[in-house]
Amino acid sequence: MNLGSSFVIPADASRVFDAFLDPDAMRASVPGCTELERIDDTHYRGRLVNEIAHVRFSAGFTAEITEVREPEEVRAVLKGEDHRLGSSIKIDATLSVRPEGAGSEVSYRMDVALWGKIGRLGESIVRRRSTEVERQFVAAFTRICTGQPPDEPGTARTERPSFWRRLLAVLRGKSA
Amino acid sequence: MTVDSPVGGVAVGERWARAGARAKVRGELRYAADEPVRPCHDVAVHRGTRPHARIAAIDVSRAAATDGVIAVVTGADLYAELGDRIYTGPAFADQPCLAVDKVRYVGEPVAAVIARSPGAARRAAEEIAVTYDDLPPVHDVDAAVEGGAYVHDELRPSAVFGDLKHLRGRRDTNVNYEYVLRTGDAEGATAAAAHTVRGDFWCPPTHHVPIELPYTAAWPEGDRIEVLSATQTPSYVRQSLADLLDLPLNRIRVRCAPLGGSFGAKMYDRLEPLAAALAWTYRVPVRVAATREEAFLLTTRHGAAVTGSMAADADGMLITADADVRYDTGAYADVGPRITAKSGMIATGPYAIANVGVRSRCVYTNKPSAGPFRGFGVPQVTWAHESLVDELAWERGEDPAAFRRRNLLREGDVAAMGTAMHSADFTACLDAVTEAIGWTGPLERGDGRWRRGKGVAVGIKAVLTPTISNATLQLNQDGSATLLISTVDMGQGSDTIMAQIAAEVLCLGEGRVRVVTADTDVTPYDTITAGSRSTYHTGNAVRLAAEKMRDRLTGLAAGHFGVAATDVKLTPDGLVSAQTQRTVGIADLLHAHFGARGTTLTTEADYSTSWTPYDKETGRSPAVTEHWFAGAAAVRLAVDTATGRVRVEHLAVAGDVGRAINPALVEQQLTGAAVMGLGHALFDQLVFDEGQIVNGTLLDYQLPSVRDMPDRITPIIVESPHRTGPFGAKGVGETAIIPLAPAVSNALRDAIGIRFTRLPLTPERVLTALQKGTA
Numbered sequence: 001m002n003l004g005s006s007f008v009i010p011a012d013a014s015r016v017f018d019a020f021l022d023p024d025a026m027r028a029s030v031p032g033c034t035e036l037e038r039i040d041d042t043h044y045r046g047r048l049v050n051e052i053a054h055v056r057f058s059a060g061f062t063a064e065i066t067e068v069r070e071p072e073e074v075r076a077v078l079k080g081e082d083h084r085l086g087s088s089i090k091i092d093a094t095l096s097v098r099p100e101g102a103g104s105e106v107s108y109r110m111d112v113a114l115w116g117k118i119g120r121l122g123e124s125i126v127r128r129r130s131t132e133v134e135r136q137f138v139a140a141f142t143r144i145c146t147g148q149p150p151d152e153p154g155t156a157r158t159e160r161p162s163f164w165r166r167l168l169a170v171l172r173g174k175s176a
Numbered sequence: 177m178t179v180d181s182p183v184g185g186v187a188v189g190e191r192w193a194r195a196g197a198r199a200k201v202r203g204e205l206r207y208a209a210d211e212p213v214r215p216c217h218d219v220a221v222h223r224g225t226r227p228h229a230r231i232a233a234i235d236v237s238r239a240a241a242t243d244g245v246i247a248v249v250t251g252a253d254l255y256a257e258l259g260d261r262i263y264t265g266p267a268f269a270d271q272p273c274l275a276v277d278k279v280r281y282v283g284e285p286v287a288a289v290i291a292r293s294p295g296a297a298r299r300a301a302e303e304i305a306v307t308y309d310d311l312p313p314v315h316d317v318d319a320a321v322e323g324g325a326y327v328h329d330e331l332r333p334s335a336v337f338g339d340l341k342h343l344r345g346r347r348d349t350n351v352n353y354e355y356v357l358r359t360g361d362a363e364g365a366t367a368a369a370a371h372t373v374r375g376d377f378w379c380p381p382t383h384h385v386p387i388e389l390p391y392t393a394a395w396p397e398g399d400r401i402e403v404l405s406a407t408q409t410p411s412y413v414r415q416s417l418a419d420l421l422d423l424p425l426n427r428i429r430v431r432c433a434p435l436g437g438s439f440g441a442k443m444y445d446r447l448e449p450l451a452a453a454l455a456w457t458y459r460v461p462v463r464v465a466a467t468r469e470e471a472f473l474l475t476t477r478h479g480a481a482v483t484g485s486m487a488a489d490a491d492g493m494l495i496t497a498d499a500d501v502r503y504d505t506g507a508y509a510d511v512g513p514r515i516t517a518k519s520g521m522i523a524t525g526p527y528a529i530a531n532v533g534v535r536s537r538c539v540y541t542n543k544p545s546a547g548p549f550r551g552f553g554v555p556q557v558t559w560a561h562e563s564l565v566d567e568l569a570w571e572r573g574e575d576p577a578a579f580r581r582r583n584l585l586r587e588g589d590v591a592a593m594g595t596a597m598h599s600a601d602f603t604a605c606l607d608a609v610t611e612a613i614g615w616t617g618p619l620e621r622g623d624g625r626w627r628r629g630k631g632v633a634v635g636i637k638a639v640l641t642p643t644i645s646n647a648t649l650q651l652n653q654d655g656s657a658t659l660l661i662s663t664v665d666m667g668q669g670s671d672t673i674m675a676q677i678a679a680e681v682l683c684l685g686e687g688r689v690r691v692v693t694a695d696t697d698v699t700p701y702d703t704i705t706a707g708s709r710s711t712y713h714t715g716n717a718v719r720l721a722a723e724k725m726r727d728r729l730t731g732l733a734a735g736h737f738g739v740a741a742t743d744v745k746l747t748p749d750g751l752v753s754a755q756t757q758r759t760v761g762i763a764d765l766l767h768a769h770f771g772a773r774g775t776t777l778t779t780e781a782d783y784s785t786s787w788t789p790y791d792k793e794t795g796r797s798p799a800v801t802e803h804w805f806a807g808a809a810a811v812r813l814a815v816d817t818a819t820g821r822v823r824v825e826h827l828a829v830a831g832d833v834g835r836a837i838n839p840a841l842v843e844q845q846l847t848g849a850a851v852m853g854l855g856h857a858l859f860d861q862l863v864f865d866e867g868q869i870v871n872g873t874l875l876d877y878q879l880p881s882v883r884d885m886p887d888r889i890t891p892i893i894v895e896s897p898h899r900t901g902p903f904g905a906k907g908v909g910e911t912a913i914i915p916l917a918p919a920v921s922n923a924l925r926d927a928i929g930i931r932f933t934r935l936p937l938t939p940e941r942v943l944t945a946l947q948k949g950t951a
Contacts, residue, residue, distance in 0.1 A: 001865050081225065083305040088225040090310075090866075113866035115282045116225040120469065122863075122870040 001114065001123050003130050006107040007138045011145035013097045013104040017071035019145055020095060029141040031133050041065075048080065052129045053121055054164065057082045059089065072096060087116030186748055187679035188903045191840040192686050195671040196434060208406040208433040209391040209465060216393050216463040217246055219454060220297035221470070222287040222304040224279035227315065227542040227867030228325065229308035231277060231286065238303035239289055244296030247458055248304065250287045251276040257457050261420050264445045266412070268352060269334040271508040271545065273450035279308070280327055280507035281544050282868045283473040290454060290462055313542040315867050317481055317504040320350040320541045327507055327540035328352075335419070339789060340513060352505070353513035353538040355520040357795030359592050360531030365496035369487030373567045377560040378934045379917075380861035381479035381504065383472050383872075384549060385879060386666075388436025390471055392447035394454070395461030400427045403452055406435055408443045408664050409704045410694045416445055417452045425696075432694040435666030439852070440548035442666075443706055444510060446474055472872035476862055477549035478515060479504040480556035482523070486564040492572055494565070494583045496531035497524035501557055503538050508545035512538040515553035518638060521593040521795060522554065525561035526602050526636035526806065527583045532592035534795065542867050550852065551910045552707055554637045555917065559935060562633035562918030567931055576922065577610045577632050577810075584634065587896075594796030595638075599898035599906065600804035602634055605830040608892045609810035612828035621927070625818050628825075629927025632810040635914030638801030639907065640707035641787045646700035647717035649678060649725050650776040655762040657684060658776075659721075662694040662702035663714045668909050669841040670710050674718050676837050677902050681722035682729075683748045700780070708805060708907030711837065713783055715902035720781035728777060729762065732769050736760055803898050806832040807911035809850065809919035815927050820943030822858055822924065824886035831911035832894040835904035839893055846891035846912045853916025855880040861936050 009016050019025040023044060027036040032050035039045055044063040051057070061080030068074050078091040092111040097104050113119075114126060143149070199205040222239075236248040251274035255262050262276065263269040275286045287304050291297035312325040320327070330347045333340040340353065366372060392405040401421065407413050410430040417428050435442060447464045454462050466474060484499040501523055505512030520536025569579035584602040585591055610616075610632055621628050648660040659678055665671040675689035682689075692699055702714060726746050733751035734741040743755045750761040760768075766775060790797040812826040829850040836842045859878035863871045871877045891912075897904025921932050924942070932941070932951045945951040 084302045086223055086225055086302065113868070115227070115866070115868045116223070119282065119865065119868035120870060120872055122876055123865060 001112045001126065002109070003112055003127065004107070004109040005134055006105055007134070008100055008103050008105050009138070009142055009145050010103040013099050014071045016104045016106060016145055017097045019141065020074060025144045029137055029144055031136040052118060053125050055085065055118060055121065057085050057087060057118060059087070072098065085117045087114070087118040089114050089118070186683055186685060187676040188835070188837050190676065190838065192672055192676055192838055194669050194841065195665070195675065195691065205434060207388050207436050208404055211404055211433055213393050213404055214395055214461055216395065216461040217290050217292060218294040218297045219451070219462050219464045220289045220291070220294070220301040221285045222289070222301040222306070223473070224275060224284040224286045224306065225282060226279055226308045226310060227282050227313035228311040228327070229279050230311060231275060231279065232307040232309050234287060235305040236287060239300040242296060242300035242303060244292040245300045246290045246292065246460065248287060248289050248300065249454060249458070250274060254453050254457065258420065258453065261422060262453070263332060264416055264420060264449050265334055265509060266336050266444045266511045267334060267340060267513040268332050268509040270328060270332050271445065273453055281542050283544060284507070285450065288450060288454060290458065290460060313867055314350065315541055315543060315864065317479065317502045317539050317541055320539045321502060321537065323348065323350060326350055327542060337514070350540040351537050352509050352540055353516050355517040355534070355536040355795060357521055357532060357534035357593055359794065359796060360496070362496045362498050362531045362533035365531035366485065366487050369495055370490040371568055371571050372485060372487040373564050373571060374485040375560065375564055375567070375933050377482040377484070377563060379480045379556040379559050380935060381543070381546060382477040382549070382856060382860040383862055383877060384439040384441035384475070384477070385877065386435070386437030386439060386441050389468060390442060390447050390466040390474060391463070392451040393461070393463040394451040396455055396459050400429065401452060401456050402429045402431070403448060404431045404433070405448050406442050407432060407446070407448065408435065408438050408666060408706055410664065410696050411662055411701045412444060412704055413448050414696045417448060420449055421452060421456050429695070429697045432664050434693065435664060438666045439550045440706065441471070441475055443548050443704065468874060469872055472869055472877070473544050475510065475547040476506065476544055478512065478546040478553055478556065480553070482557060482560035484560045484564055486524070486561070486568050488568055488572065492574060492579060492582060494527050494529045497529050497561070498533040499523040499557065499560060501534070501536040503536070503553060504541050504543065504546060505538050506541055506543040506545040509538065509540070510545050510547035512546060515548070517790070519553035519557050521790065521800060522591070522636050522638065523557040523561065524592060525558070525565060526585050526634055527565070528585050528589055529592055543864060544869065548706060550849065551913050552637070554635065555853065555856065555914050558633065558635050558914050559917050562915060563921060563931065563933065566631070566918070566922045566925065570925070577606060577615055580632070580634055581606055593790070593800055594798050595800045597804060599832065599834050599896045599901070600636070600806035601832045601894055601896040602636070602806045602808070604894045604896065605806050605808035605832055606632065606634055608830040608894060609808045609828040612890045612892060613810045613812050613826045615810065619812070622814070626814045626816055627927045628812065628814045629923045629925070630810065630812045631919045631922030631924070631926055632808065633915035633919040633922060635807045635911070637805040637910060637914055639712060639803050639805065640709045641800070641802045642785045643703035643709055643713050644782065644784045645702050645714040645717040646780065646782045647714065647721040648700055648778065648780040649718070649721040650778050651682070651725055651762065651766070653763060653766040653770065653773055653775045655684070655688065657682065657689040659689055659691045659718065660699045661691065661714055661718065662696070662699045663710045664694050664705040666705065668845060669838065670705065670714070672841060673711055673837050674714060677715050677718045678722040680903065681719060681726055683746050685748070708909040708911070711905050711907045712803065712898070712901050713785065715837070715905060716783040716900070717781050719902040720783060721779050724779035724781060725777065728779060729765065732765055733760060736765060736768060803901070803906055805906065805911045807914055809912065809915040811919045811923040813920065813923045813927065815924060815942065817928070817946055820939035820941070820946065822920070822937060822942065824854065824920070826888045826890070827854070827886040828890040828892060829912040829916070830892035830894050831908050832896050833908045834898040834901045834906035835895050836893050837903065837905050842893050842908050843891040845908045847889055849910060849912035850889065850891070850916055851880055851885065853913040854884070854886070854920070856913070856935060857917040857920040858884070858937050
């Protein structure tokens with residue numbers, strides 16, 4: 001599955017580019033990223049907790065930076081696995097940053113392979129969810145790049161539980 | 177032509193009610209999972225998440241610690257017990273029931289949990305953690321032909337098909353089998369042709385989607401193992417498990433139950449090797465019940481690419497055709513090599529063509545294994561040749577039906593693969609379907625949003641040969657009969673058909689013959705229930721057993737009457753002496769003979785067919801099959817040019833069945849196969865992304881619903897009796913599916929002027945083609 005899009009961040013390109021390689025900034029920006037640490041210059045390790053449709057996953061992942069052309073483009077391979085769900089993901093990602101007026105235009109292309117239960121959800125569901133995730137990411141990343149205080153790490157995705165979780169909570173007599 | 181003449185005429189040709197129909201409608205029929213067996217532990221499978229990878233490590237510690245778990249078993253555990261016997265398969269012994277060292281498709285079983293409840297098994301299976309070292313996968317069939325990444329290190333032919341043994345040990349290839357047919361001079365004839373058409377065609381992989389899900393229970397019983405399974409092939413499964421567990425055949429019992437549909441999905445090795453290996457190795461009773469999502473991973477229909485051409489001379493006679501066929505068999509060969517050959521040999525259709533070249537290959541890829549499916553690979557090649565021959569007619573400016581009719585094979589004609597035609601009346605089928613839809617009548621074509629068209633296609637298929645069937649018949653003292661065969665009734669109505677054949681010979685009425693459900697401890701060997709072979713093969717064994725019974729009865733009656741056996745005739749009223757005009761009923765005769773009530777008279781018979789293997793260089797054989805299936809489909813349809821949706825207004829299907837033992841069941845088979853074919857034409861396809869099925873649920877996988885049914889369906893029985901068929905009969909289960917998709921596509925070509933080469937003809941595909949003006 002190929003995913004790709006572009007968006008504008010109101011910050012200069014070098015700042016945006018640096019933020020992409022900063023594990024703290026990314027942990028605060030990527031929805032559901034609960035852990036992210038740099039192992040060495042080109043390797044990262046982390047955990048992503050998120051939800052696609054009705055399926056909640058918690059996947060440990062690694063990222064390897066395969067190519068960097070500062071401050072324009074970075075290529076990386078990400079691999080993740082949720083053993084409990086029997087699901088894994090591999091992403092070949094290319095991210096480009098170029099000046100756009102007073103800000104920067106960020107473009108990304110991802111060749112995504114999703115296997116197991118999450119993969120079986122199908123492209124249309126994953127694509128729709130990725131659009132939501134991108135929107136949340138851009139909002140959080142903009143805060144980081146513009147010097148505003150970030151959300152708590154790992155909370156970017158949790159602004160509102162899904163309808164079904166809220167309904168379940170109501171039925172169980174808990175606060176939604 | 178001579179055909180067996182029915183003596184009593186009480187059963188064959190009658191529309192007897194389907195055996196078990198009432199129980200099915202009332203929900204009282206017990207399928208395998210409903211059968212009471214001893215208490216079994218539940219098995220859940222942990223499945224791989226990589227299309228191609230080495231298994232670096234499997235951590236089962238958390239799974240083993242889960243409440244209710246009895247054992248967690250990996251492929252390595254079973255390999256330690258079974259060695260290379262863990263690899264099973266009908267053509268190649270290449271598939272382990274749990275992955276050993278490598279996974280080769282997303283969803284492959286990697287480990288199994290035996291637990292005291294389904295929930296515990298499932299929870300524990302989720303706790304298994306597997307570490308993989310990824311290998312380069314190959315998903316596309318043509319990329320797999322090119323090589324580079326190899327699904328298997330070497331080819332491992334099984335002991336089942338002896339003609340594949342020369343392939344043992346072949347390395348660095350994904351092509352596990354290749355069939356070549358050469359006759360005449362295809363290239364030279366093409367150069368001299370007046371009209372030539374070419375095309376690249378694609379049929380996607382599909383799934384069988386039987387309503388009943390796969391299920392197997394297995395348990396040790398002293399020094400034996402017993403298996404209850406939803407399978408079409410109990411005799412094969414017994415042999416396969418004997419090889420797997422290194423046990424003699426008499427220590428393995430495989431029981432069946434009526435199947436809730438199968439269409440090839442429950443054949444050969446499915447859940448049985450895993451269930452039997454766990455039960456035998458761990459000495460526990462187990463049951464494996466596949467979920468719907470798992471069923472999608474168990475087996476599929478081969479996706480197939482066909483590159484072909486056809487050419488005609490100035491008089492409109494076909495002079496040459498060629499086809500390059502690539503079957504995508506997925507990660508394991510299953511019966512793909514047989515499909516490759518049996519379909520390859522008729523890849524240029526039921527036409528008299530002097531110059532033919534076919535190359536048909538079976539190719540491994542990193543996808544779930546493809547296996548037998550109603551039609552055995554033939555619908556895929558028919559999609560190509562019936563599109564090509566149609567386009568050739570258009571190019572000549574000729575009526576497609578008339579063009580076909582002139583070129584179709586006739587009785588006695590020798591087809592390109594070297595075998596003569598008999599009891600395969602293609603022209604009668606073609607004429608019947610075209611007449612049914614009013615081919616030559618006016619057609620309101622429409623000039624606004626809706627456009628209309630008509631299309632026709634013809635199909636040919638060889639019956640599975642050689643095969644073996646046995647029948648044991650017990651005539652009870654009260655005049656009822658019990659028939660023991662290993663043919664499995666899966667909705668096709670074999671229990672009814674076989675009862676009618678026996679009843680016809682013995683002049684018994686409806687309901688007097690009961691067929692015993694297949695059980696290898698009880699019912700005799702039968703190769704398989706598949707490929708539309710049972711009516712002919714098992715039917716002949718039943719007929720012979722019944723004739724032996726008739727002869728024994730007439731002998732007993734002759735002694736009873738004190739006349740010669742030739743003087744006695746079996747009639748619906750009993751046994752009659754022509755000389756004395758005395759009559760004795762079966763009940764009285766057997767009571768007098770045995771001196772007791774409740775006794776049985778037993779006869780048995782076997783029926784085997786043979787073939788001449790095709791020449792390795794030319795692919796030709798003078799006797800490649802016992803008989804041919806001939807069928808045709810014609811369609812009148814309307815296309816919504818605003819949405820691309822196709823609505824079939826009238827669908828006619830015809831099949832030459834030799835002789836219809838039960839016309840009602842024949843019509844139901846023709847109709848059922850046609851509707852399934854309509855699904856393949858318009859909806860069905862497995863969608864893959866990086867080797868992952870992304871529509872493997874019934875929410876996502878499209879099947880024809882009642883709203884997609886044609887406005888009118890006309891099933892037509894054509895009877896061209898077979899000289900050795902039981903009462904002239906042949907099978908019919910696959911006949912109508914074969915020409916269905918091209919008939920629909922040809923009608924689309926007629927309606928909107930666009931030739932489609934890829935299936936299915938979804939609204940999106942049709943609409944896109946309408947916008948672009950081409951497919």
